[in-house]
Amino acid sequence: MKTEPSRVLVTHSDHGTALMPDGLLSHFYFNRSLERPLAGDWIELDESNRLTAICPRTNTFGRGDHKGRFKPTAANIDQLLIVIAPEPEPSLDLMTRYLAMAEQQHIQPIFVLNKTDLGIPDSAPFDYLEDLKSLGYSAIETNTKDEASLKTLAEQIKDQTSILAGQSGVGKSSILNRLIPSVQSLIGQLSQATGKGKHTTTTTRLYPLPQGGYLVDSPGVWEYGLWQIPIADLAASFVEFRPFLGQCRFRDCTHDHEPGCALIEAAALGQIKASRLDAWRRLLAEQARYHKLDHHQGKGSPLA
Ligand SMILES: Nc1nc2c(ncn2[C@@H]2O[C@H](COP(=O)(O)OP(=O)(O)OP(=O)(O)O)[C@@H](O)[C@H]2O)c(=O)[nH]1
Ligand SMILES: [Mg+2]
Ligand SMILES: [Zn+2]
Incomplete structure (x- = not known):
């Protein structure tokens, strides 16, 4: 009997967790005769929750490694939320590379300018953002203490699968926390505290949104490189x-x-x-x- 596919929420070395059509979570092991599943994949599990198939992907989010090879991290992404903030200072090249990746993989890019409460500096990356807006790219301003700004973002991501990407410390997880009030209990022990008391994200993970759709939190990057592209x-x-x-x-x-x-x-x-x-x-x-x-x-x- 053919069942509806389940959605992969997170993967580890040889196993993962998927959300089944009935709303329950299922733990599954990878199948050596199939390729490695990614967060965001739609998969088929048999009665014993064994992975039997990975549905064809609409696209893949990822980055280049130091040799310019594509390294996928998530699948079936509708929107790339490129989060930047006054602090840490954005990298202009990072913005360009994320945009290029989105265009290559057919993902809709949207800038999220977070921490607007700190004021927008008069610096090159923010001038560049204005240039990008004049090309038709959209930018949503947020401040995790301002409910109204988060509402605009919530509207934008409703019923979509959106991934939060950007430098470490721009506030990706803070945004996620505000958009999904129950997320703390979901993250629970998974959020690792570093010695400095910071909660840096280490795994790419999908979270079902209360209003429909999914939001993906991903680890922050210092550098985001592309892969070899014609x-x-x-x-x-x-x-x-x-x-x-x-x-x-x-x-x-x-x-x-x-x-x-x-x-x-x-x-x-x-x-x-x-x-x-x-x-x-x-x-x-x-x-x-x-x-x-x-x-x-x-x-x-x-x-x-
Ligand atoms: N002033 C201000 N601070 C914020 C805002 N959003 C987040 N922060 C702070 O920024 C810091 C980093 O936030 P995180 O949500 O952990 O950042 P992240 O992008 O998930 O970082 P990584 O997981 O390392 O990639 C925290 O101290 C937050 O409290 C905001 O809108 N305004
Ligand atoms: Mg984080
Ligand atoms: Zn030319």
Whole structure:
């Protein structure tokens, strides 16, 4: 008898916990003849709660490792909530990379500007956020002590699967705590206190939202790196570059320094913001390193 799929809430080395259609939690072991399940996967369990199938994924959230290989951490994500705050100071490149990842994996990116009670500094990352907003990306301002701001966020994530991502200490878990009042009892012993009395998240975990949908808390990062992505695909993840792609003099233009580059010309005319072309060049330099690494490993893949 075919049963409805269960949703994986968390995975560990060889086992995980899933939410079954009847609302009960099920503990299951991985099945060696299947690939490793991820938080957010829809899975099938038999009568003895053995993992029998992983449903096809709509997308995968993850990051690149130091060699530029994709490392998945969660599956079937609708919205990427890129949380930034006045403190710790946001990294402009981190914002760009998260956006590129979202575009690559077909996840809707939304910025969450948290800790607005501290005031918004007049600094480059916040100017960059304004540039991104002018491109059509949305940003929701929150302050975990302000109920109204959290309500706006709650509306946005209703019935969706959304993942909270960003630097350590921006307030991802604090937001989760406010949106899911019962979460403390869910987290319980799982939240590890460090020596400094901080509660840093160490595992990616899905939480069912009271109003429907799921919210995923993920460990904070210091650096978020992409994986090796074909240059043309990466360029298309800069939404405002798209109308100019294919118009450069050279077909394999990297939009870095080449004469007759449509993007460099567009930037000179103010049709593309300088901040974005700069961000592009930094991503490109990072990619060049991955492609070179790949070459050394003998796989030899061209940059363009
Ligand atoms: N002033 C202010 N402080 C906040 C706000 N939200 C969270 N904080 C504080 O920021 C600190 C870090 O919050 P966390 O929720 O643990 O941050 P996190 O993003 O989950 O961090 P990691 O799990 O390490 O990735 C805590 O001391 C919170 O009390 C806010 O809106 N305003
Ligand atoms: Mg946390
Ligand atoms: Zn070009």
